[in-house]
Amino acid sequence: MNSTNLTTALKYLRKDTRLGDVVKKNPKPDFKPARNVYEALVRSIVYQQLSGKAAGTILRRFLELFPGAGYPKPEAVLKTSVAKMRGVGLSGQKTEYIKDLSKKFLDGTIEPKKFKAMTDEEIRQHLIAVKGIGRWSADMFLMFALNRPDVLPTGDLGIRKGFQKLFKMKELPDSQKMERLAEPWRPYRTVASWYLWRLADEGNRSR
Numbered sequence: 001m002n003s004t005n006l007t008t009a010l011k012y013l014r015k016d017t018r019l020g021d022v023v024k025k026n027p028k029p030d031f032k033p034a035r036n037v038y039e040a041l042v043r044s045i046v047y048q049q050l051s052g053k054a055a056g057t058i059l060r061r062f063l064e065l066f067p068g069a070g071y072p073k074p075e076a077v078l079k080t081s082v083a084k085m086r087g088v089g090l091s092g093q094k095t096e097y098i099k100d101l102s103k104k105f106l107d108g109t110i111e112p113k114k115f116k117a118m119t120d121e122e123i124r125q126h127l128i129a130v131k132g133i134g135r136w137s138a139d140m141f142l143m144f145a146l147n148r149p150d151v152l153p154t155g156d157l158g159i160r161k162g163f164q165k166l167f168k169m170k171e172l173p174d175s176q177k178m179e180r181l182a183e184p185w186r187p188y189r190t191v192a193s194w195y196l197w198r199l200a201d202e203g204n205r206s207r
Contacts, residue, residue, distance in 0.1 A: 001031040001147040001190070009149065009188035013195070016184060018166050022195045029194045034145035037112040038105055039071045041127070041145075044137050045097045046090070061088035074102035097132030104130055120148050143190050152189040154178045162196025 001009075010028065014020045034040035046062065047055040065084060066072040078099060085095040104110045110130070115123055120142055127138040139153035153159055154175035163173050167181060185192040 001033075001149055005149060006031065006191065009191040012188055013185065013192055019185065019192060019195060022166070022199050026195060026198045029191060031144070031147045031190075033147045036071055037110075037115070037145065038074060038101075040141060041101055041130070041133070042077075042098055044141060045094055045101065045132050048094070048132070048137070058089040062090065064088070074105040077102045078106070094132065097130070100131040101133075115146060120151060123148075143193070148190060150187040150189045152178065152182050152185075152193055156193075158197045158200045159193055161200035162193075162198075165199050165202075166196065 006028070010023060013023050016023075043059060046059045050058070062085070063071070065080060065088065066076055069076060082092070082095055082099075085098070086092060090098070101110075110126060118126070123142060123146070124135065124138040127133045127141060128135065133141075134155075136153060136155045139151055139155070142148040142151045143153070160172045160178070163169070163178050163181060164171070167173075173181070182189055182192065
């Protein structure tokens with residue numbers, strides 16, 4: 001998302017009767033596209049269900065298996081034994097997921113060059129074909145790796161809490177309700193979601 005698009009999104013969302021105040025009192029988000037799609041997806045698998053510190057350590061050790069290679073290519077990962085990958089702290093399941101991801105890059109199941117011409121939902125379904133990548137991971141990839149502007153990750157707990165707080169609900173909303181309430185934020189729901197996370201985190205700035 002370039003600075004012009006972000007400025008337009010912020011100007012639009014500041015006018016919203018509810019979200020506008022949240023936008024005004026929080027800093028501007030910084031969206032930078034991923035340099036390498038394969039790298040971004042491997043990282044998303046490693047970080048699943050782990051603290052940032054623990055996941056960062058495992059990722060660093062994983063990369064150390066490939067000295068001098070920069071970021072490893074899918075071919076190199078496929079040639080690496082399960083035992084070596086497990087040895088850096090990856091679970092058996094995550095090792096399987098990363099190898100499956102590597103296979104799908106090599107056999108053409110995932111073709112990043114085609115993403116530009118694909119809709120968000122097409123990319124989502126493309127990625128969900130990989131073991132270990134569900135809708136939440138696909139949404140995070142769309143938002144933070146590809147910087148797609150209109151993604152609403154309704155499966156994210158922080159987003160649900162943000163909606164609950166913004167609309168003063170007694171209970172966490174379901175996906176259908178969030179989709180309906182977020183309709184006025186189109187086509188900038190990615191930026192709106194970033195501010196919902198800020199709202200949900202008020203008083204707990206660990207994100």
